[in-house]
Amino acid sequence: MSEKTTILCVEDEAMLLEDLKEELEDAGYRVLTAENGAAAMSVLGDEKPNLILCDMMMPRMDGPGLLTHIRKNHPKLNDVPFIFLTAKATREDLIEGKRLGVDDYLTKPVDYDLLLATVESSLGQIKRIEQRNKKQLLQLYNSFQKQRAVKSGKVRVSFVTGKPDSIVPLTSALTELGCQVSMISEDQLARQSFTLDDVDILFLVYSKIVHYYLKFVTSGKPKDWRGELVLLTPSNFPPDKKASLVENGVEDYIEYPYPPVEIFKLVMRRIQGKIPEGQSSSREGASASSSSL
Structure with missing residues (x-):
């Protein structure tokens, strides 16, 4: 030992x-x-x-x-x-x-x-769990790299958090994989001073502030926004709070410690459906005219 x-x-x-x-x-x-x-x-x-x-x-x-x-x-x-x-x-x-x-x-x-x-x-x-996760992550990473080779454009990922340092390993891994990563502070969330125009995946790190303003995010999404909104919750998240999140329009959630495999699956899904740069899309046209949250 x-x-x-x-x-x-x-x-x-x-x-x-x-x-x-x-x-x-x-x-x-x-x-x-x-x-x-x-x-x-x-x-x-x-x-x-x-x-x-x-x-x-x-x-x-x-x-x-x-x-x-x-x-x-x-x-x-x-x-x-x-x-x-x-x-x-x-x-x-x-x-x-x-x-x-x-x-x-x-x-x-x-x-x-x-x-x-x-x-x-x-x-x-x-x-055993760590070894299994590493194996799955390696397989997903290899698939990810193959997808990147045939798709142009970056997946744009934003995090809403009051503690950016707590998710550095996650943001670093996504950046290394070629994603465009940005941060949205809880203060910006409270002031509703950001848009989803250039966001493919929005991760919200759960907190009291995020919970309170969540309805403003879900109700303020651009009408033709095709991105995904995912909440990163603490582990053993209470069932009643999960039900409340669904009522507030949350499409998905991932519990701590935010398994990289689950995060990368979302990114893979976006890459597989990503529209190459230089081609027009109804989403891009709609995003250009959508208002701020």
């Missing part, structure tokens, strides 16, 4: 925490420790572990509280497996944990052979 694989253990029983640390380090893992959820959040401010092993019942911030905080406020940690340690795995506990997004449970007293097997299985699943 690579020593770069890091596990955060969160446990308020000092002796058990030390035992967990020792067992995991003997198995080749790098181990971080915290005595409760609040201390764990301090650790997570500087580190992104590969897996979190957390007691359910602790002072200051318990396991469910920590998991809820992470899933709600730290999307960068959504791909990190989260395993609960519990001395009372009641049916209600299991249901609560599953609803919060926990990946697995281990009961106390800890069976260390089962612990190591569970950790290895969780990390292995993440690795």
